[in-house]
Each structure stands twice: as structure tokens, then as C-alpha cells.
Amino acid sequence: MTGTWPLVRLALRRDRILLPAWIIGLSLMVASSVTATRDLYPTRESLTSAAETINATAALVALYGKVYDPTSLGAISLIKLTAFGAAIVGIIFVFIVIRHTRAEEESGRLELIGAGAVGRAAPLTASLIVSMGASVVLGVLTALGLGAAGLAWGGAFAFGLSWALAGIVFSAIAAVAAQAMTSARAAIGVGVAAVGAAYALRAVGDLGDADPGLLSWLSPVGWSQQIRPFAGDRWWIAAVPIVATAVLVPIAYSLRARRDLGSGLVPERGGPALGTIGGVMGLAWRLQRGLFIAWALGSALMGMVLGSVAHTIAGLLNSPEMAKFFEALGGSQGLTTMFLAAEIGILGSLVGAYAIAAASRLRSEETAGHVELLLSTPATRVRWATSHLAFACVGSAIIIVITGSAIGLAHGLAIGDVGGQVPRLFAASAGQVPAALVIAGIVMLLFGVAPRMVVGAWGLLVAFIVLGEFGSLWQLPQWALDVSPFAHSPRLPGGEVDPGQLALLTGVAAVLIAVGLVAWRRRDLRP
Amino acid sequence: MNTASPDLVIDVRGLVKNFGRTQVLKGLDLQVNRGEVHAFLGPNGAGKTTTLRLLLGLLRSDGGSMSVLGLDPWSQAADVHRRLAYVPGDVALWPGLSGGEVIDLLGRLHGGIDQARRTELLERFDLDPTKKARTYSKGNRQKVALVAALATDAELYLLDEPTAGLDPLMEAQFKECVVQLRDAGRSVLLSSHILSEAEVLSDRVSIIRDGAVVETGTLDQLRHLTRTTVSATVARSPEGVEALTGVYAATLTGDRFTAQVDADGVAPLLAALSSAGATSLVSHPPTLEELFLSHYSEPGGAP
Ligand SMILES: Nc1ncnc2c1ncn2[C@@H]1O[C@H](COP(=O)(O)OP(=O)(O)O)[C@@H](O)[C@H]1O
Ligand SMILES: [Mg+2]
Numbered sequence: 001m002t003g004t005w006p007l008v009r010l011a012l013r014r015d016r017i018l019l020p021a022w023i024i025g026l027s028l029m030v031a032s033s034v035t036a037t038r039d040l041y042p043t044r045e046s047l048t049s050a051a052e053t054i055n056a057t058a059a060l061v062a063l064y065g066k067v068y069d070p071t072s073l074g075a076i077s078l079i080k081l082t083a084f085g086a087a088i089v090g091i092i093f094v095f096i097v098i099r100h101t102r103a104e105e106e107s108g109r110l111e112l113i114g115a116g117a118v119g120r121a122a123p124l125t126a127s128l129i130v131s132m133g134a135s136v137v138l139g140v141l142t143a144l145g146l147g148a149a150g151l152a153w154g155g156a157f158a159f160g161l162s163w164a165l166a167g168i169v170f171s172a173i174a175a176v177a178a179q180a181m182t183s184a185r186a187a188i189g190v191g192v193a194a195v196g197a198a199y200a201l202r203a204v205g206d207l208g209d210a211d212p213g214l215l216s217w218l219s220p221v222g223w224s225q226q227i228r229p230f231a232g233d234r235w236w237i238a239a240v241p242i243v244a245t246a247v248l249v250p251i252a253y254s255l256r257a258r259r260d261l262g263s264g265l266v267p268e269r270g271g272p273a274l275g276t277i278g279g280v281m282g283l284a285w286r287l288q289r290g291l292f293i294a295w296a297l298g299s300a301l302m303g304m305v306l307g308s309v310a311h312t313i314a315g316l317l318n319s320p321e322m323a324k325f326f327e328a329l330g331g332s333q334g335l336t337t338m339f340l341a342a343e344i345g346i347l348g349s350l351v352g353a354y355a356i357a358a359a360s361r362l363r364s365e366e367t368a369g370h371v372e373l374l375l376s377t378p379a380t381r382v383r384w385a386t387s388h389l390a391f392a393c394v395g396s397a398i399i400i401v402i403t404g405s406a407i408g409l410a411h412g413l414a415i416g417d418v419g420g421q422v423p424r425l426f427a428a429s430a431g432q433v434p435a436a437l438v439i440a441g442i443v444m445l446l447f448g449v450a451p452r453m454v455v456g457a458w459g460l461l462v463a464f465i466v467l468g469e470f471g472s473l474w475q476l477p478q479w480a481l482d483v484s485p486f487a488h489s490p491r492l493p494g495g496e497v498d499p500g501q502l503a504l505l506t507g508v509a510a511v512l513i514a515v516g517l518v519a520w521r522r523r524d525l526r527p
Numbered sequence: 528m529n530t531a532s533p534d535l536v537i538d539v540r541g542l543v544k545n546f547g548r549t550q551v552l553k554g555l556d557l558q559v560n561r562g563e564v565h566a567f568l569g570p571n572g573a574g575k576t577t578t579l580r581l582l583l584g585l586l587r588s589d590g591g592s593m594s595v596l597g598l599d600p601w602s603q604a605a606d607v608h609r610r611l612a613y614v615p616g617d618v619a620l621w622p623g624l625s626g627g628e629v630i631d632l633l634g635r636l637h638g639g640i641d642q643a644r645r646t647e648l649l650e651r652f653d654l655d656p657t658k659k660a661r662t663y664s665k666g667n668r669q670k671v672a673l674v675a676a677l678a679t680d681a682e683l684y685l686l687d688e689p690t691a692g693l694d695p696l697m698e699a700q701f702k703e704c705v706v707q708l709r710d711a712g713r714s715v716l717l718s719s720h721i722l723s724e725a726e727v728l729s730d731r732v733s734i735i736r737d738g739a740v741v742e743t744g745t746l747d748q749l750r751h752l753t754r755t756t757v758s759a760t761v762a763r764s765p766e767g768v769e770a771l772t773g774v775y776a777a778t779l780t781g782d783r784f785t786a787q788v789d790a791d792g793v794a795p796l797l798a799a800l801s802s803a804g805a806t807s808l809v810s811h812p813p814t815l816e817e818l819f820l821s822h823y824s825e826p827g828g829a830p
Binding site: 106182183269270271272273274275276277278279280282283286287368369370372373374375376377378379380381522523524525 | 580583584585586587604605606608609611612613615617618619620621622623624625627628629630631632633635636637638656657658659661672685
């Protein structure tokens with residue numbers, strides 16, 4: 001264990017901006033959701049009917065979970081942040097743990113540290129201390145924010161606990177992944193897949209008849225949900241994630257004890273003696289294909305799940321009051337269409353994450369020093385940059401239309417109209433492509449002009465998504481909402497297509513990419 | 528800008544490079560003739576890697592002129608790269624690619640490599656091309672880059688401290704390869720802080736110190752700059768040698784006498800030693816270490 005504290009200090013120093021930004025940003029988001037929801041549903045009746053609408057709609061339950069107390073302001077205002085929020089928290093802590101363990105080991109920095117007075121498990125211990133400590137801080141700040149917003153302190157701390165435990169469990173899962181996999185990329189893949197699986201398991205569980213179904217109990221996201229903050233505050237549920245962590249952490253340590261620095265549990269296979277990679281484009285495909293295939297499969301799956309429940313939105317018309325309300329919006333047909341458009345909008349903006357991940361390869365290839373070797377050959381800077389950019393742009397477009405087609409297929413199967421729904425939703429999703437190109441363009445611009453800021457694209461994406469999800473709830477002015485490229489995407493199916501807006505988005509993307517490429521051609525290589 | 532004479536493969540004049548406020552290259556001059564092995568010697572941090580990156584157009588210069596193979600490496604990078612091969616000082620490979628895949632990728636980017644030569648080099652350097660780059664040691668990564676570069680048919684080879692990670696056996700193999708390149712009429716710029724390497728291999732040497740070339744020439748030309756070391760066994764203390772012009776650092780330990788001597792101090796010192804009853808006498812020309820010391824120990828020099 002020697003050398004743990006210096007490593008903790010080192011990790012805190014490296015994360016001194018990112019970590020506080022995440023923690024403060026998330027806790028502010030929680031508190032502001034409460035005040036905004038209170039303004040939106042001023043009476044008890046409006047609150048209850050909103051909650052009952054959600055509970056009656058399988059599609060919304062799958063997406064967010066159930067409101068366990070329809071009369072509770074806390075439960076309804078945090079519905080979007082309970083399961084979904086726990087998943088976001090999980091992804092953040094997967095990144096943090098792997099950043100300080102496997103990624104460090106891969107970069108060779110731990111070898112330097114390992115030669116000093118540091119125990120072999122010290123990096124693992126240090127990263128767990130940092131991530132679990134940060135989880136607790138996040139939980140406490142969130143609880144304080146909720147309390148300050150005027151909610152009951154019991155529920156506030158129950159919600160804080162649900163997030164803190166999500167952070168802790170996923171830190172433990174990431175710690176195991178970091179020891180088992182040989183590359184940071186693979187470890188992050190396993191960690192994020194675990195979050196995705198946990199989110200999907202609870203979606204199915206929440207739809208079950210039992211309250212909730214068995215699958216929710218297999219999901220760390222489900223555990224956080226089942227604490228039911230502001231709807232009973234079931235503290236004892238906390239025992240489940242704590243036991244899980246107590247099982248996972250020793251597994252991570254025993255994996256660490258049994259392997260050498262740099263190796264993993266999954267043994268490294270050899271590769272071919274002769275290469276078949278034909279050039280810069282072939283190399284990009286080789287480096288990008290894993291990410292692309294994972295996203296394509298994942299979004300096809302997600303599309304199928306969401307598409308298959310879309311028609312149930314009409315179920316809430318059982319309540320005559322709601323029926324009257326939604327009649328005005330175009331009847332049950334119009335309601336399903338609206339829901340499909342919302343799903344496509346959300347998934348379209350999530351593909352922005354793929355665009356960033358794919359385009360950020362530019363920067364990681366530069367910092368890793370691979371570009372120096374490549375660009376000493378006749379391959380030009382622009383050709384190399386466009387090879388990865390092509391994946392960000394074309395890959396995003398393909399993933400988006402796969403998502404749309406999957407929604408169309410599942411929805412079509414459910415209502416017996418595959419031939420009509422697949423082309424309809426394929427076309428609808430295609431409308432989301434230009435906004436994804438803008439996201440890829442932002443990365444390219446940053447890469448050319450301010451390469452050290454490329455990681456900031458993630459912050460922008462989160463800001464855009466938050467603006468889209470919460471901006472109108474917070475009653476922000478229109479110009480602020482318009483900052484997000486997603487605000488300019490057509491609301492399809494059902495909405496109008498404004499070719500001017502699509503042309504604007506495409507034009508902005510083209511300008512961002514062009515300026516980025518020119519700047520990249522003119523700047524130093526900066527490892 | 529391209530006023531370089533055709534037999535200079537590298538012609539750098541007054542090259543300046545700043546990183547932020549620190550000036551790393553301060554008017555560097557470097558000329559490499561076609562067909563020579565040119566050693567680029569200097570301590571760590573002197574600016575060797577920075578110079579090579581500028582010569583490749585990976586960095587942009589802040590002043591001075593550069594021509595590589597008669598072309599401007601910044602604006603005509605691809606044309607320059609078609610005719611040269613480079614081994615970085617710190618070789619970073621894609622962790623998921625095998626060594627063989629990296630060699631073939633770099634080869635194809637260069638327009639194809641000689642398969643027979645590739646096989647020969649893999650054997651020579653005892654490199655297993657099926658291993659994933661993630662599992663290679665620093666030395667093996669260096670070997671991958673060396674095989675890729677040496678299997679390329681280029682006019683100019685830029686090698687940045689190529690032996691830093693190699694064991695002595697592999698270093699000997701590398702030296703043979705450089706000799707082959709010279710025999711084939713290729714030009715090589717070899718950066719190093721290992722002096723024995725330059726001493727054995729190079730036709731000419733440029734010494735860089737603190738961002739500027741302080742000395743350039745053949746080893747013979749540079750040797751005259753330093754003093755010959757003389758050691759002798761003497762019967763009695765030689766009289767008044769400290770006062771002789773051109774004799775420095777004279778010391779007597781028991782019957783062992785040593786001193787350093789300029790060209791014009793040789794004759795008087797020999798006379799003094801013979802009258803002191805010298806029974807043995809050894810003198811040797813300066814090694815590159817001593818040559819370095821004479822530069823870096825001068826007032827204002829680097830530590
Ligand atoms: N990208 C960079 N930014 C700032 N300083 C740098 C950068 N690259 C090199 N330096 C500095 O320039 C100097 C020369 O470095 P380098 O060319 O690598 O020397 P050498 O290869 O001779 O050891 C060093 O002091 C180094 O710290
Ligand atoms: Mg160097």
C-alpha cells in the first residue's frame with residue numbers, strides 16, 4: 001500500500017478541473033429540476049396527473065422508470081434523473097477509475113511510478129479512494145441542493161445516496177474491468193457496456209408486473225432507483241450495492257495480485273506477421289471499427305426496445321381527461337408520432353457522443369505519438385485527418401439511420417405496418433444527421449485550433465443535451481435554446497422539414513471542418 | 528530559398544524555433560552532404576529531436592531557412608517524405624497492431640517495400656513480427672521502426688537516437704546496416720548522445736549545444752581543437768612543466784605523470800620528461816567524450 005497517498009494527490013491534481021465541474025454541474029442540475037418542475041405543475045392535481053401519465057405509459061417507464069409516489073414533487077421532478085442520472089454517474093466513474101489505472105499503465109507512466117516506492121496495488125487503491133470519495137461528495141452535494149430547493153431532507157439524502165451508490169458500484173465494476181482487460185479502450189468498453197446493460201435490465205424489470213420485476217434487482221441502476229427517494233425512502237436497499245461492492249473490490253485486488261504490470265486477465269493473442277492495412281484510410285477503419293460496430297449494434301438494440309413500446313403511449317387515453325387533452329394535439333395517432341419524434345431526437349443527440357468519440361481519435365493519435373510516425377511518410381496531414389473525420393461523419397449518419405430503421409421495424413411489427421413504418425422512420429432519423437455533423441465539426445475545429453481543448457467537446461455535447469431536455473422547462477430564452485445544433489433538427493416524424501435549417505447545420509459543419517483542417521495544416525504537432 | 532547546392536541533402540541556416548517563450552533552436556546551421564553519414568551529437572535537451580521534426584515538417588520554424596533534398600520540408604512535406612525514411616527517438620506504435628502490420632503499413636505508405644530486405648532485417652534484428660505492439664519493449668518498438676525505415680528505399684535516412692533502446696548485439700547489427708547504407712551511397716543523419724557510435728560510423732559530425740551547432744567537421748578536423756593526453760612513468764619530478772606554454776593539468780602521483788598538451792607544447796614537454804628520466808610514455812588523441820568536455824566546460828557552457 002506504500003505510495004497510495006502520493007498517487008491520490010496526483011490523481012486529484014490531474015482531475016482538479018474535470019471532477020469538480022462534473023460534481024457541481026450534476027448537483028446543480030438536480031436542484032434546478034425541482035424548482036422548474038414546481039413551476040410547471042403548481043397544483044397537486046396537475047402534479048399527480050403528470051405522474052400518472054408517466055406510470056401509464058410503458059415507453060416512458062422503460063425510458064425513465066416509475067414515479068413511485070404520484071403525489072410527491074420530489075419523485076416526479078427527479079424522474080428523469082433517477083435511472084438515467086444513475087447511468088450518467090456510472091459512466092463518469094467508469095471513466096475516472098480507468099483513467100487512473102489501466103490508461104496510466106498503458107501509457108507507461110505507472111512503470112515509472114512502479115520503479116519508485118509504490119506498492120503494486122497502490123494505483124488501484126488510489127483510484128478507488130478518489131472515485132468513491134468523489135461519489136460520496138457528489139451524493140452529499142446533491143442532497144444539500146435538493147434540501148435547499150425546499151424538499152424534505154430525508155428524501156434529499158435518499159436521492160444523494162442513490163447517486164453515491166451508483167458511483168461506488170460502477171467504480172468497483174470499472175476496477176475489475178481495468179484489471180481484466182489489457183487496454184484502456186477495452187476496459188472502458190466493458191465498463192460502459194455494464195452501465196448500458198444495467199440500464200436496459202431495469203427497463204425490462206420496470207415494465208414487469210411485479211413492482212419491479214426480477215431484472216431490476218440484477219441492475220445497479222435498478223438498485224439506485226429502488227431506494228425510491230421521496231417515495232418511501234427505502235434506506236435498507238443500500239445494503240445491496242454495498243454488498244456488491246464488497247464482493248467486486250476484492251476481485252479487482254486478486255486480479256491485480258495475479259498479473260504482471262501491463263498484462264491483463266484476458267491473454268494477448270498474437271497478430272499476423274504480414275500486414276494488410278493498405279493506407280491511412282485502412283488504418284482508420286482498423287482503429288475505428290470496434291467503436292463503430294459497438295455503436296451500430298447498441299443503437300439498433302435501443303431502437304428496437306423503444307420502437308416496440310411506442311404504440312403503448314396511446315394507453316393513457318384510458319383516462320378521459322387525458323384523452324381530451326391529447327385530442328387537441330392530434331389524437332392517439334398524433335401522440336404516438338410525437339413520442340417517436342421525441343425518441344428520434346434523443347437518440348440523435350446521443351449519437352453526438354459517437355461523433356465526438358470517433359473524431360477525438362485525431363487527438364489521441366497525436367498525443368500517443370502515432371502521428372509522428374505516419375506523417376513522416378508521404379501521407380499528408382489533410383488525408384490523415386479526413387480519414388478519421390470520415391468515420392465521425394459517415395459513421396454517425398449510418399448509426400442514426402440504423403437507429404431510425406430499428407425503431408421503425410419494431411414499431412411496424414407492433415402495429416402491423418412494417419412496410420410503412422421502416423421508410424417513414426428511416427427518413428425521419430436522416431433529418432438528425434446534419435446536427436451530428438456539426439458535433440464532428442466542433443471536434444475538428446478544436447483539434448486544429450486548440451488541440452488541448454478537444455475534450456471540451458464532451459462538455460458542449462452535455463450542455464446541448466441538457467438545453468434540449470431542460471431548456472424549455474427552465475424557460476430559457478429562444479436564442480439560448482438555439483445555441484444547440486439539435487434545436488435546429490426537424491421534429492420528425494410529424495413535424496415540418498425546414499430545408500433552410502438543414503442547410504444551415506450542414507453549412508456550419510462544413511465551415512467548422514474546413515477551418516479546423518486549415519488550422520491543423522498550419523500548426524505544430526503537439527503531443 | 529532553395530539556393531542549396533545540389534550535393535547538400537540537408538541545408539539548414541539560421542534555424543529558430545520557439546516553444547512559447549522559450550527559444551529551443553537559436554539560429555542552427557546544419558549541412559549534410561549527399562552520401563555521407565553525418566552524426567548530430569549533443570546532450571539531452573540540446574534540440575536534436577526538435578531539429579529533426581522541423582526537417583520533417585512536423586513543426587513549423589520561427590525563422591531561418593531549411594531545405595531537405597532541395598525542397599522545403601514545410602510546404603512540400605509529402606514530396607520530401609517520399610524520398611526519406613525516419614526513425615523517431617521515442618517510437619510509439621498502435622498497441623493493437625502486430626509489428627508486421629506496422630512495418631507493412633509504413634512500407635505501403637512509402638510506396639511498397641522490398642520483401643526480401645524486410646525478411647533479412649527481421650532476422651538480423653531478431654524481431655518477432657506477430658507480437659502485438661502492446662507487448663513490445665522499448666527496444667522492440669525501436670526495432671519495428673528501424674526495420675520499416677531500413678526496408679524503405681530512400682535517399683536520406685533520419686535516425687533519432689536509434690540505438691537508445693538496443694542491446695550491444697543489436698547495436699552492432701545496426702552499425703552494419705548503416706555501413707551498408709553508406710556503401711550504397713545513401714545519406715544518413717544520425718542523432719546521438721552516444722559518442723562511440725558517432726566515432727565509429729560517421730564521416731562528419733555536427734555538435735549541437737543549447738540550440739545551436741557549435742562545431743562541425745570531420746572527426747580529424749575536430750580533434751585538433753582539443754589536447755592530446757600524455758601519461759609517463761618518470762624517475763623524478765619533471766622540472767617547471769607547469770610553466771611551459773601549451774601544457775595543462777600536469778599532475779604527478781608517485782611515479783605516474785599525466786598532462787594535457789597543445790600542439791605547441793609537445794616538444795618542450797617531451798624534453799622535460801626525458802630529462803626527468805621517463806621510462807614509459809603513452810599519448811592518445813582525445814575521445815569524443817573529451818571533445819565534448821572541452822566544449823561544455825568552457826565558461827558559460829552547459830553543465
Ligand atoms: N513541444 C514542446 N514544447 C515545449 N518545449 C519543448 C517541446 N519539445 C521540446 N521542448 C524542449 O526543447 C528542448 C530541446 O528538446 P529536444 O529537441 O527533444 O532535445 P534532444 O532531442 O536534443 O534531447 C528541451 O528543453 C525540451 O524540453
Ligand atoms: Mg531527443
